[in-house]
Amino acid sequence: MDLLALRYFQTVARLEHVGRAAEKLRVAQPSLSRTLARLEHDLGVPLFDRHGRRIRLNRFGAAFLRRVDRALAELDDARQELDDAAGLERGIVTVAAESLLALTEPLRTFVPGHPLVDLRLSQSSAEGMSEKLRSGDVDLCVTSQPLSGDDIRSRVLLDERVMLCVPAGHRLAGRGRVALADLAGEPFLTTRPGYWQRALVERLFTKAGLDLHIVCEGDEAAVLFQLIDAGLGVAFVPSLGLRADTSTTVAWLEVDDPECRRVLSVAWREDTYLSVAAQRFRDHAVEHFHAQAEAGSRSE
Incomplete structure (x- = not known):
């Protein structure tokens, strides 16, 4: 053997x-x-x-x-x-995330300063990420849902509002703020089951006693605004998505419910060794989002 x-x-x-x-x-x-x-x-x-x-x-x-x-x-x-003890700043860091959009800015500032670190990304549901952590397939997970497991630890990256996006000519477009009751009968664009957007919209609609009418299930964030603009439906989108929205035909509205939020966290297994490279990327992501939050609070 x-x-x-x-x-x-x-x-x-x-x-x-x-x-x-x-x-x-x-x-x-x-x-x-x-x-x-x-x-x-x-x-x-x-x-x-x-x-x-x-x-x-x-x-x-x-x-x-x-x-x-x-x-x-x-x-x-x-x-x-042993590599870490010898001061070898290299290694493979594997990261799973529900959406890779949240990682683009931290990667932009991390990669140039760590040329010997091989970063590998994958997209997964919360259940899939828990399994990948347990099996050792990934070092870190960036998730908007709690991951199961007593040995899993996490740190909050971002706590942000989730907003409603509608076409510019929509009946609600000029409101600025909407209640859940205003969304009765609206066609919704969301993700497949297992992803945080789907869990959020199902939880909020159940709480409000509303029937959820889903017209599109997908994971391509890049086309979401185009689908909204095309009049296919409306969607819950985190505030972070405001940076990705370059259109002038989509209106953003605040949702009058304190639970309409996303808490983005980075998670890892506590009972296994986490390489220095993985620790550095984790800490870099935490510092990046915290600096953004502080800058945002100063500008308000």
């Missing part, structure tokens, strides 16, 4: 597909299959149930995977800790 075999097994176990695992690992599929067969022979039990070309992790494999995940995570943490 060697480390390479364990990493091969870990990848196949997560994907439950030898072909996709071979592609991800960049090895030949026959070689990967032989490595798995040797590992099972060494252990004395099958780790997968095989049905033709399909494989499924069995109870032996599931038990073994839990230990392998833990062992490989410890080894990866040890290597990163």
Whole structure:
């Protein structure tokens, strides 16, 4: 049993597909299959149930995977800790977020000063981010919803108003402020279930006793204002989106409800080693948003 075999097994176990695992690992599929067969022979039990070309992790494999995940995570943490102790300012920082828009400005000021840090971003729902943290697939999560897990810690980046965006010619466009009752029957643009915008609109409409009429589910923030401008519907958008809105045909209105807010946080696992590079990006993001909040309060 060697480390390479364990990493091969870990990848196949997560994907439950030898072909996709071979592609991800960049090895030949026959070689990967032989490595798995040797590992099972060494252990004395099958780790997968095989049905033709399909494989499924069995109870032996599931038990073994839990230990392998833990062992490989410890080894990866040890290597990163030694690099940090040696003063090597490099490494890979993996970040998952519900929306990448919130990261654009912190990245703009972080990347030039850290050329040896390899930042890798992905988009995910809150449930997906919790799983990625537990499995060690990401170092940090930037989320607008609490993530489950006793070992997950977080720091607030931004606490902001969520506003209503409507087409300029909409019946509510000139109001400046609206109540939830004013939104009865309005067609809404929002995200798929699992994302904070969907959770917020469903919670507010349920509280107000209103039926929610969704006409579009999507995650492309770049086209949201165009869809509103086209008259497809209205949407809840965080105040941060004001910077991304370059149109003059979308009206922003305050919502007369104290719960119509977003709290953006950065989260990480407390029970694993967080590299210096990841710590620096986390702290940089916190400082960036706090400086923005202070600048905003001074200008009011």
